[in-house]
Amino acid sequence: MEGILVSAATGVLKSLLCKLAALLEGEYRVHKGLRRDIAFLKDELSSMNALLEKLAEAEALDTQLKEWRDQVREMAYEIEDYIDKYMNHHTHRDPDKPNAVMELFWKGVSKVKNFGAHHEMAVQIKELKSRIIEASQRRDRYKLDAMVCSASSNAVRTDPRLPALFVQGASLVGIEGPKDELIKLVTDEEVSLKVISLIGFGGSGKTTLANQVYQKTGKLFNCQAFVSVSQNPDIRKILRSVLSQIRKEDSPISRSSDEEWLINSMRDFLKDKRYLIVIDDIWSIQAWKTIKCALLENSCGSRIIVTTRNASVAKSCCFPRLDLAYELRPLTEADSKILFFTRVFGSGKMPTSPE
Structure with missing residues (x-):
C-alpha cells in the first residue's frame, strides 16, 4: 500500500x-x-x-x-x-x-x-x-x-527489469508488429555484423521486446547471451556473464579475471561463431565502447541488440547503419483498451454485464 x-x-x-x-x-x-x-x-x-x-x-x-x-x-x-x-x-x-x-x-x-x-x-x-x-x-x-x-x-533490492524476462508472449499486447520487424533484421542473410538499437523510455517494453526476439531467434545462432548493464555498470561482472553464457559453462568465470583477459577471451571465442548478444539498458556511450571491444566483428551473420533510453547512445551503438535504431512507438488506442481490460477484467474485452 x-x-x-x-x-x-x-x-x-x-x-x-x-x-x-x-x-x-x-x-x-x-x-x-x-x-x-x-x-x-x-x-x-x-x-x-x-x-x-x-x-x-x-x-x-x-x-x-x-x-x-x-x-x-x-x-x-x-x-x-x-x-x-x-x-x-x-x-x-x-x-x-x-x-x-x-x-x-x-x-x-x-x-x-x-x-x-x-x-x-x-x-x-x-x-x-x-x-x-x-x-x-x-x-x-x-x-x-x-x-x-x-x-x-534495510530493503532487499531487486532488478525492476527481471519480470520482463519471464513474461509469456501470449500475454503481451501490441508487441507482434515490432517483434516481427526486429526478427527480420536479426535473421536476414547479411553476413556482416549488425548492431540494432531499441530506444524507449523506462517501462516502454524494451527489455520485453528484446527478450521475445532473443527467445525466438536464439536457436539460429552458435551462441547467445543476454546481459543487463544499468546506469552504474560493473563492466567486469558484465563481461564475465557474457563469456560464461556464450561458452555455456556451468562453472562461473574467476572473479580475479581482469577486463583485458575477459575481452581477449571473448574475442578469441567469437571470431568464428555466429552469435546473438543482447545488451540491455545501456546508459552511456563509454560503457558501450568498453563492451564493444569484446564483441568481435566477424562475417558470420552475428547480431547484437542494444536497448537504451538515450537516443545519442542508440545512434552510437548502431552498426553499420544509423537506420538500425528502432524507436518503440506508444500503444495504439485499440491496444491500450485491450491492455486495460486485460489488467482490470482478466480478458481483452469489457464484460457484457457486471458480476
Missing part, C-alpha cells in the same frame, strides 16, 4: 515537472521574474521527486515521512491544477475575426486578459513558492533524507 501511495505522488510530480518545463519554453510569454520563480519550483520539486522515488524502496515508512509525502502530493495536485488553468487560458483562441478593425479590437482584449492572467499567476506562484520552501525546510529540519536512506538500506 505504501508503495502505491508513493507511486501516486511521484506520478503527479513527473506530470507537473513536464508542465513547468513547458512554461519555461518560448511558447508561453512569462516575464523574467516569474520565470525565475517557476524555475525555482521546478528545481525544488525535482529534488522532492528524487526523495519520493527513494521512499518507494522502503518497506515501512516513518510517520513523519508519510506526512511529508502526503503534503507534497497534495501540493503537487494544487500546483498542477493552477498550471493547467493558466495553460488553457494562454492557448485559448478567439473566434475568426471578420475584419482588420475587429482583429485590432480582439488583440486589445487579449492584452488586457493576459495582463490580468500574468498578475494573478505571479501572486499565485509566490504563494506556492513559499509553501515549497516550507516543505523543503521541514525536510531538512527533520532530516528526512537520512531517514529514507536508513529505511532503504
